[in-house]
Amino acid sequence: MTAANAEQIRAAIEAWIDPDTGLALADIGRVGPIEIDDTRIRVVVELGFACASQHSRLHDGLNETVSEMYAGHTVEIQVCQQIQAHPSPKKLPGLEGVRNIIAIASGKGGVGKSTTTVNLALALAAEGARVGILDADIYGPSQGMMLGIPEGQRPETAEEKYFRPIVGHGIQSMSMSYLVDENTPMVWRGPMVSGAMQQLLNQTLWQDLDYLLIDMPPGTGDIQLTLAQRVPVSAAVIVTTPQDIALLDARKGIEMFRKVDIPVLGIVENMSVHICSQCGHEEALFGAGGGARIAQQYETELLGQLPLALAIREQTDAGKPTVVADPESGHAQRYREIARSMGARLAKKLTTAGNSIPTIQVNSD
Incomplete structure (x- = not known):
């Protein structure tokens, strides 16, 4: 029987490629304690993202x-996950009660950003994470309806200056729609809108x-x-x-985001693609391959592609987004x-930043 070596085991596990994300385990987690005796090997592997x-x-x-590697040993692998805080690249103070803030953005309206946001939040929760949503679209807030929050429900207050988030489908949320009547238009100039967004973010517990x-x-x-x-x-x-x-x-x-140093x-x-609800035929109504081209051009990742499907729209409008309405469906699995x-690539950035060495420049005047 070959004697087990802890460093060889650690190196093999760190080099192992996760087929789901395509990343080496060293990029998305860490190898914890390794215990070895004559017949048994015990290893704890801690993942840095939600993937229950x-x-x-x-x-x-x-x-x-x-x-x-060690055929004569009984191998016991314990897999767990521990999501660490990823600091802001701009070195801003962290937000109390929040480890990581991810902005879900689009260059234009009408691309399904809010629907994507709520389903990704529910998907992260389904994978074992604690998740919240801040609806920063002050002029057209929609997350309350998507999470099935009854019209007119208001957040509780604490210490006369904080809001408690409203929870829907296990997701903590805050939105301007919780504070004003649904039919009230927000006729505000830019600075007022930016101030409202900051208050919603910082005054929510x-x-x-x-x-x-x-x-x-x-x-x-x-x-x-303002966000940046x-x-x-x-x-x-x-x-x-x-x-x-x-x-x-x-x-x-x-x-x-590049100009403001947010990765x-x-x-x-x-x-x-459009999926016909009658026959299942798929057709690329808006073109094909655009997301992949941009990802390649900007050296980032195409995280995934989602269809134009009637069920996604109907379920979200009904306040039960796809991930909770039909969790075993193909659409939910894509989310x-x-x-x-998304979580794995954030964890990779954390490990990369943690191993980087700052550049020191000396300029002579």
Whole structure:
């Protein structure tokens, strides 16, 4: 029997490629304690992102890898997840009760950003994370309806200056729609809107969130600039459709986040194909391959493609988005795949930043 070596085991596990995300385990987690005796090997693997549905598969793959190295030993792999805080690239103070803030943005309206946001939030929760949504679209808030929050429900207050988030389908949320009548238009200038967004974010008592998704308004205006300058955003995700005009605006969104030093985790291509509800025929109504081209151009990831499907619209409008209305459906599984990929790439950025060495420049005057 070959004597087991802890460093060899650690190296093999860290080099193992997760087929779901395509990333090495060293990029998305860490190897914890390794215990070895004459006949048994015990290893704890801690993942840095939400992927509870994949633990069993990860366990089997890692178990097989180590067992092949030491055939005479009984191998016990324990897989767990611990989502760490990813600091803002701009070194802003963190938001109390929130580990990671991810902005879900689009260059233009009408691409399904809010529907994508709520389903990704529910997908992350289904994978074992604690998740919240801030509806930053002050002019057209929609997350309350999508989460099935009854019209007229108001958030409770605490200490006369804080709001308690309203919970729907297990997701903590805050939206301007909770504070004003549904039919009241927000006839405000830019500074007022930016101030309202900051108050909603900072005066909400978020409770131990792994991820706070910010449903951004479309475009690159006041709220986006305020977010970049004053909110500790960990990263952003861009939602687009394959249509050329949407892709043009998506590029502007990516460029904006780059200019303010917020990393873009990837692109979500929504409405990539239309699926006929009668026969199942698929047709690329808005073009094909646009999301992949932008991802390649900007050296980021195509996190996933979502169809233009009647069921997604109907379920979200009814206040039970696809991930909770039909969790075993193919659409729900796509959202969960994107959510896992998004979380994994954020975890990779954390490990990369943690291993980086700052550059020191000395200028002589």
